[in-house]
Amino acid sequence: MTAFAETAVDTVPRPGWGERLDRHAGRLMVLPAVVILLCFAIFPLIISAYLALSRFALAPGGFTLKFIGLGNFRKLLTGSQQYHFLGTFGAFGPVAWGLVALAAIALLYCMARYLRGGSVTVVGIVGRLISVSLTMGLVLVAVATLATSGVPGTLVTTLLYVVIGVSVQFLLGLGLALLCAQPIRGRNFFRVLYFVPLMVTPVGIAYTFRMLADMQKGPFAPLVRSFGVGEWSWATEAWSARLMVLVGDTWQWTPFMFIVLLAAIENQPRDQVEAARIDGAGGLQIFRDITWPAIAPVAGTVVLIRLIEAFKIIDLPNVLTGGGPGLATESMTLHAFIAWRTQDLGASAAVGYMLLFVSTVVCITFFNFVVRPSRRLES
Amino acid sequence: MNGDRRSLRQRLFEPESLERQAPVPKFMTYVLLVFWSLVVLVPLYWVLITSFKQSGDVDNGPFYIPFVDFTPSLHAWDFMLLQNNTLGPYINSIVAALGSTVVGVVVGALAAYALVRTRLEVKLATVVTFLLLLAATVAAVVTLGVPWPIALGSAVVIFILAVFTLTHRARLALGNRDIEFWIISNRIMPPIVAVLPIYIMFQQLRLLDTQLALVATYAAVNLPIVVWLTRDFFAAIPVDLEESAEIDGASKFRVFFTIALPLVRSGLVATFLLVLILAWNEYLLALFLTNANAQTMPVLVSAQNTTRGPQWWNMSVLIVVMIAPVVVIATVLQKHIARGLLVGAVKG
Secondary structure, three states, X not given: OHHHHHHHHHXXXXXXXXXXXXXXXXXXXXXXXXHHHHHHXXXXXXXXXXXXXXXXXXXXXXXXXXXXXXXXXHHHHOOOOHHHXXXXXXXXXXXXXXXXXXXXXXXXXXXXXXHHOOOOOHHHHHHHHHXXXXXXXXXXXXXXXHOOOOEEOHHHHHHHHHHHHHXXXXXXXXHHHHHHOOOOOOHHHHHHHHHHHHHXXXXXXXXXXXXXXXXXXXXXXXXXXXOOOOOOOHHHOHHHHHHHXXXXXXXXXHHHHXXXXXXXXXXOOHXXXXXXXXXXXXXXXXXXXXXXXXXXXXXXXXXXXXXXXXXXXXXXXXXXXXXXXXXXXXXXXXXXXXXXXXXXXXXXXXXXXXXXXXXXXXXXXXXHHHHHHHHHHHO | OOHHHXXXXXXXXXXXXXXXXXXXXXXXXXXXXXXXXXXXXXXXXXXXHHOOOOHHHHHOOOOOOEOOOEOOOOHHHHHHHHHOOOHHHHHHHHHHHHHHHHHHHHXXXXXXXXXXXXXXXXXXXXXXXXHHHHHHHHHHHHHOOOOHHHHHHHHHHHHHHHHHHOXXXXXXXXXXXXXXXXXXXXXXXXXXXXXXXXXXXXXXXXXXXXXXHHHHHHHHHHHHHHHHHHHHHHHHOOOHHHHHHHHOOOOHHHHHHHHHHHHOHHHHHHHHHHHHHXXXXXXXXXXXXXXXXXXXXXXXXXXXXXXXOOOHHHHHHHHHHHHHHHHHHHHXXXXXXXXXXXXXXXXX
16 A cells, blocks of 8 residues: 555656656557558558559650559450450350359359348348459359360469469368377477478479479479470470469468368367267268367468468469460469569559459458358357 | 277277277378378478589489489589678578568557557548548649658648547547458558559658668568457456556556566567568568669579579579578477467467
8 A cells, every 4th residue: 555655656746748648558559550551551552543543654754654544454354455364255155154153053052141141231231242243253254264265364363373272272281180180199290390381482482393393304304204294394384384383382381271270170179079989970970060160260260361362472473484374374463563564553553453352352252251151150 | 908809890990999090090191191291391302402413413313312313512502602692682681571570560569459458549530531631642742743741741730730620529430440450451452552652652762672671561561460460469368467557557658568568478479480481481572672782582582593594503502591590490489380370360
C-alpha cells in the first residue's frame, strides 16, 4: 500500500507529456505499421491504378503519361494482347462442354450447400453470386484454351501453377504427414530433413533442377539415354516445361503442407483413435471419421495461405525457362515484369491489377466455399 | 500373449499392439519415407558436388562421387569468392534481410500488441478523407505538374485540419478487427502491383539501388505476416501481469517492452526466423530496386545465365553459399520456425 502511494505521489507532479502519451499509446503503437503500409501498399496501389489507365512513352528528356481510360485492359482482354494474357481460344468439343458442366455443377452444389446451411444473409448471397460467376468465367477461359485446340495465355498458366501445384503439394504433404505420424523410429530426423527445401531460395532451386534435368550432363542423363530419348529436351515442349516448373515448386512447398498437417494430425483426439482401433476400425475408416474432421480446418487454412503465395510465382519460370517455349510457362507476374522491361508501364500495371483481381476472387471463393464450411465441420 | 498362435498373415499385416506397426506396413512406411528423403537430398547433393567440379567434370559428365569418378577442386570456389565480387551482394543480402527483419518485427509486434490489448477506433470519414486527398495529390502531381513536396505538404495540412474539425464528429468507425484485417490482407496484394510505384518513389528520393530501399520495402512486405503471427502470441499470454504493472504506474510502452515482449520471446524468435528467411530469399523486389551497388544474392544467382551459357560449377558455389546458412538455421532451429508456421495456420 505504501509502495502504491509512493509511486502515485511520484507521478502526480508531472501529468503532462507522459500521461498524454500513455492515453494515446494504442494509436502510437499502430501508427508506424499503418504509415509503412500506406507508403508501400496503398500509395503504390493508387499510382499503379493511374499507370494502368494511361499510356507511358519515352520522350526527349523524360517520359510522358497519357490517360487512356481502360485501354490497357481492353487490349489484354479483347485486343492485340489477348493471345498473350487470356490465350488463343479453340472451338468447344464435347469434352470441353463436359468439363464446363462439371465445374458449373460443383459451383452450384457449393452455392446450394450455403443456402441450406442456415445463417444466410443478403450480403453473403450477393458476394457469393459474384465470386461464383467470376470463378465460372475463369473456368471458361481455362477450358477454352486447354481442352480445345487453343493455346493458354499467362492467366491460364498462372491458374495451372496454382491449382495443380497447390493440390499436388497438399496431397503429398498430407501423405507424408500421415506416414510420419506413424509410431516409427527416426521421426524427428525425417521431420527436420523434410523441412529443409522450404528454406532454399527459389532461384537456387530453379538452377538446381535445370542441372538435374539436363539431358546431356545431368545425373539422370545415362538413365534417360538408355530409353533412347537423349536428343529430346524438356525445355522445348510446352507441357514438359510447365511440368519442370511445377516439380520445382512442389519440391519447395510440400514441406510447408507437411509440417503444418503433421502438427494437426498429432493434435487429433488420441483416445478416439485408440477406441476406434480397439473396435477394429481400419486405417481408412479412422482417417475418414476421426482424422479428417479434426484436421479439416487447418487443412483449409494452410491451402488458403499457399494459394495466396502461389499466385505470385515468378522466380522459377523466369530462371528455369524464361517463360518459354513461347509463352508456355510465363506466369502473370513474369508477364508484368517483361512488359516493364520493354518500357510498357501501362500494360505492366494492368497485368498486375488483373493478377490482384484474379487472386482475390479465387482466394475469396475458396475461403467462402471451402474454409468456412470446414471450420463449421469442427464445431 | 497369443502371438504364437497368430497366422502368418496376421503377424505380417496386423499390429501386435496399438503403439506398434505390423512388419509389412512398417516396411512400406520406411520405403516411402526414405524415397522422399532422397527426393529432398539428391538436388542438394548435386549442387554441393557440382561446386567442386571443373568445367571438364561437368561437360564430360555426369560424374557422381568425388574422389571416385572425379577429383574435387576448389577452382570454382576460388574464382567466385576471391576473384569475383560475391562478397558485396552477400553483405547486401545480410544487411537487407537482418535490417528489414528487425524493423518489421519491432513495428509489427508493437502494432499487434496494440491491436490485442487496446481499443482502437478510426472514423470511416477520416479514412475516406485520407484516400481522397491521396488520390488528389497524385492527380495534381501527375497531371497538373505540381512539384510533389508542395502537393504533399498542402495535402497533409488539409488532412490535419479536416481531422480536427470535421471527421471526428462522424459516427461510423472502424474497430480493432477491421484494422487487423486490413493490415493482414495487404499480404494478398501481389508485389508486382506495388513495385513500379515503389521504384518511382525511390528514384525520386534518390534511394534507388541502396540497401536502405531494400530494408524499407522488405519490412513493409513482411509486416502483415509479423502482425498476423505475433497477434496470437500476445493474445495467449495472461493479461494480469500487465494490468498490475499498469496499476503501479508503468506506461503502456514500458509494459510492452519489459513485460509483454519477454513473455512472447519464443514466439518472437519463430516470427523473426521465418521473416528473416523470406527476406533472404526475396527475388522480385530486389530485381526491380537494385542494380550494381545493392544487388542481393538471389539476383546475382539468377544473373549467372551468361551468354556463354550457365557455368554450373560457379553457379553451384553461389547457391551453396546462399543456402548453407539457411539450411543450418533450418536444421538447428526447426522447432522454432515450425512453431511460427503453425500458429499462423492453426489459428487462421
